[in-house]
Amino acid sequence: MSTRPAGHKAIVEAARREFSERGYGATSIRDIAQRAGVSLSALYYYYKGKQDLLVAILDDGLDAYFSACDEALEATGDDPAEQLEALVAATVRFRTEHPVKSSIVLTEGRSLEPEHLARYRKNEARGSRQFHDVVELGVAQGIFLTRYPDDARRAVIAMCNAIGEWYQSEGPVSVDELVERYVALALTVVEYRPRAVRRPARA
Numbered sequence: 001m002s003t004r005p006a007g008h009k010a011i012v013e014a015a016r017r018e019f020s021e022r023g024y025g026a027t028s029i030r031d032i033a034q035r036a037g038v039s040l041s042a043l044y045y046y047y048k049g050k051q052d053l054l055v056a057i058l059d060d061g062l063d064a065y066f067s068a069c070d071e072a073l074e075a076t077g078d079d080p081a082e083q084l085e086a087l088v089a090a091t092v093r094f095r096t097e098h099p100v101k102s103s104i105v106l107t108e109g110r111s112l113e114p115e116h117l118a119r120y121r122k123n124e125a126r127g128s129r130q131f132h133d134v135v136e137l138g139v140a141q142g143i144f145l146t147r148y149p150d151d152a153r154r155a156v157i158a159m160c161n162a163i164g165e166w167y168q169s170e171g172p173v174s175v176d177e178l179v180e181r182y183v184a185l186a187l188t189v190v191e192y193r194p195r196a197v198r199r200p201a202r203a
Helices: 008-022 029-036 040-046 050-074 080-099 098-109 114-140 150-162 173-187
Strands: none
Touching: 008 029, 008 040, 008 050, 029 040, 029 050, 050 080, 050 098, 050 114, 050 150, 080 098, 080 114, 080 150, 080 173, 114 150, 150 173
16 A cells, blocks of 8 residues: 555646746745645655655656657567667657656756766666667668768657657647657668568569
8 A cells, every 4th residue: 555645646746847847956845845735744754855856756757758668669570660660759759748757857867966866877878778779780780771870879869859849739740740750750860771672583
């Protein structure tokens, strides 16, 4: 049975919103408690302070992102192009469908204290490694022709992450269309060339 209060989700969500709107440094514990509708003593009972809340929020955001990526990859085969498409699609959808979680994960890692920062950096490296392994596999198989796989990988990640800075859900581009566009861009960046189909020799 959970020992968290009934208002736990409200506390975390309030902190997430405050950090996203004001930034970690400009947000006070009092701001978070007021937004969540709880007393300071109730908040402090479950969280020592802003840092604990930030860690919980970052962990939640990263867990959700990696879960989306893992699920997308599990639905693909061994083809690197399909795997890259799956990762790009999962990232684009996460950035558009969870903008607040995305904003915190992308901007507030710098606010972590040293004891938490090392673990966060490992998670960041995990995200980069997913793309790295797929791009390297495609290059090794001769279907990604880029001569600069590391730069290609960085470019794909950067363009997907930047979506959160401009995308508006009420805008003219749907999420499905955006996924299609970014998959096409990613495959262009890695210079994807599918293998030619070998036709059986005539008798």
